Amino acid sequence: MSNSTISVADETSIRTITLNRPKRRNAITPEMQQELIVALEEAAADGCRVVVLRGAGEAFCSGLDLQALHESGAEAAMDHRADAERVARLFRTLYELPKPTIAAVHGAAMAGGAGLAICCDFTVAVPDAKFGFPEVRIGFVPAVVSVFLALQIGDKRTRDLLLTGRHFDGAEAHRLGIVNEIVAAEALMERVRALAQTLAANSPESLAATKRLVAAQHKAWIDSAIALAMEASARARETGDFREGLAAYLEKRKPVWSQ
Secondary structure, eight states: OOOEEEEEEEETTTTEEEEOGGGGGBBBHHHHHHHOOOOHHHHHSSSSEEEEEETTTTTTBOOOOOOHHHHHHOHHHHHHHHHHHHHHHHHHHHHHHHSOEEEEEESEEETTHHHHHHHHSSEOOOOOOOEEGGGGGGOOOOOOHHHHHHHHHOHHHHHHHHOOOOOOEEEHHHHTTSOOOOOOOHHHHHHHHHHHHHTTTTHHHHHHHHHHHHHHHTHHHHHHHHHHHHHHHHHHHTTHHHHHHHHHHHHHOOOOOOO
């Protein structure tokens, strides 16, 4: 498959998937979501041992491409539902991949970009990486990402991050349990490669079985939570607050909410 928003490279048994829209800080489009899903499914099926996810340019991933969303125009409700289902499939494919995954985070990892980072088994970040779930600032709902965030850091901390929409650095992300390790920027990829090599030396069958076991322990809850999240995401895109928040963001002004 020819990719236009990501690149895929193999080094021995390690596959690196790079988000490759650097001029847009690797902002996520539907095309990128689909290319990532296909790339992950291919990685699950072939001989690579470990998958590394990284971003090209100055950021890991700035989240949904709001400019592209605006330019696409108002979609029908069925399109909103399809978008939510695609996001859920992407995050779940990454979370349940039968091979170990590592996110190498530098720069911004926002909203859906932060979701990609936390769905990996390991998240390694530089000290000045910036995380956040700012959806409420534009009248949107941090829906599917809330499932995996709550699973990892608990209800109280999840409410803090999602309801304030605040940004936080790599050190706080580490304290919260979102990031496994903080590494100096110049050593990031060296550390990620070393971790990948450690993982690749383990039994692939044992790694896959362990990942299946851990995921299965949460399956019933995740199934229910994702169903609720997809519905919330689709509904949010039909609200006046979302239309106003998107317009205000693109026009670089403060939103005027309906209430």
